[in-house]
Amino acid sequence: MGAETRRTGTRGEGERPGAAVAALIAAVLGFFVITLDVSGVNVALPAVRGELGGSLSGLQWIVDSYTLMFAALLLSAGALSDAVGARRAFGWGLGVFTLASLACGAAPTLGALTAARVVQGSAAALMVPASLALIRQAFPEPDVRARAVALWTVGGAVAVAAGPVLGGLLTTTWSWRAVFCLNAPAGLIGFLALLRAARSPRHPAAFDLLGQLTAVLALAGLTFAVIEGGHGGLTGTVLVAAGVAVVSGSGFVVAEARRHTPMLPLELFRQRGVTVPVIAGFALNAAFYGEVFVLSLFFQEQRGQTALSAGLMFVGRGGGGAPRPKKKPPRG
Numbered sequence: 001m002g003a004e005t006r007r008t009g010t011r012g013e014g015e016r017p018g019a020a021v022a023a024l025i026a027a028v029l030g031f032f033v034i035t036l037d038v039s040g041v042n043v044a045l046p047a048v049r050g051e052l053g054g055s056l057s058g059l060q061w062i063v064d065s066y067t068l069m070f071a072a073l074l075l076s077a078g079a080l081s082d083a084v085g086a087r088r089a090f091g092w093g094l095g096v097f098t099l100a101s102l103a104c105g106a107a108p109t110l111g112a113l114t115a116a117r118v119v120q121g122s123a124a125a126l127m128v129p130a131s132l133a134l135i136r137q138a139f140p141e142p143d144v145r146a147r148a149v150a151l152w153t154v155g156g157a158v159a160v161a162a163g164p165v166l167g168g169l170l171t172t173t174w175s176w177r178a179v180f181c182l183n184a185p186a187g188l189i190g191f192l193a194l195l196r197a198a199r200s201p202r203h204p205a206a207f208d209l210l211g212q213l214t215a216v217l218a219l220a221g222l223t224f225a226v227i228e229g230g231h232g233g234l235t236g237t238v239l240v241a242a243g244v245a246v247v248s249g250s251g252f253v254v255a256e257a258r259r260h261t262p263m264l265p266l267e268l269f270r271q272r273g274v275t276v277p278v279i280a281g282f283a284l285n286a287a288f289y290g291e292v293f294v295l296s297l298f299f300q301e302q303r304g305q306t307a308l309s310a311g312l313m314f315v316g317r318g319g320g321g322a323p324r325p326k327k328k329p330p331r332g
Contacts, residue, residue: 020138022196023087024148027131028155029190030094033183034124035156037101038067039163042292043311044176046300051176054110057231061114063293068223069121072216075263078129079207085200086133091191093126098187104180137200161315164292168311208263214252221245
């Protein structure tokens with residue numbers, strides 16, 4: 001029986017009071033800060049440019065470098081989480097994410113901030129599948145697990161709504177650097193909770209190196225072409241980046257089609273139940289996060305609002321609203 005407990009890792013929770021709850025707290029808190037760093041940073045961008053300088057494309061890279069690495073590495077992060085164990089993978093991701101957040105808060109230049117955001121996004125990609133694996137391990141009963149996953153989802157939803165407001169509050173009250181430094185105490189609480197969680201078993205998992213490399217190159221080339229092309233036009237560098245995106249994207253499709261255990265089975269996209277939600281999710285996220293980026297700059301740089309007022313405008317009219325233009329008196 002002891003060997004079975006060590007092998008499965010599902011009976012250890014009973015030997016540690018509160019282990020399942022601790023795992024859930026760590027998972028929800030991790031997903032909260034990951035999502036918060038997607039939505040909350042946008043409101044702080046004008047303050048970042050005011051202190052560090054930079055063009056509009058530079059501000060786009062602050063946001064997109066995070067989401068780029070998050071999206072690209074998420075494909076193989078699940079396999080790494082299985083190979084090393086969910087608790088260990090989540091701990092690694094949370095530690096790197098916290099340190100990268102402090103690096104963001106202390107960044108002396110726009111380039112240093114963007115580089116730290118790349119590391120942040122990479123760590124976030126590892127944390128998401130590991131957090132779900134922690135929940136699956138801590139709550140083996142399907143009904144209880146479903147409620148735990150629902151709480152995990154609520155944590156992300158709250159972060160999406162609270163991100164602009166909290167980011168605006170911290171930027172207005174202290175500094176844009178506080179938006180990133182907020183992750184330090186959250187990371188510490190997450191570590192303390194993780195220490196009480198049960199150890200995670202390891203499972204053999206194949207790592208698709210070629211697929212991962214081509215995915216990163218394809219997404220990076222596409223992101224560069226879109227950002228720099230919109231800023232400076234169709235220059236030679238932009239065209240090269242677009243070409244890299246096309247070649248790498250084609251290589252990714254070929255690699256996944258030929259691999260026996262691909263990290264992204266292409267057969268999934270033949271199912272309407274998968275394709276439709278993916279397209280809808282892409283459209284929703286592109287519209288929402290694009291709107292937050294543009295309107296954050298518009299409210300502050302064009303309408304003269306504070307970061308807090310701009311953040312409040314995303315959740316209602318409680319932020320005072322944009323100043324209404326004065327009506328011109330009728331002529332004659």
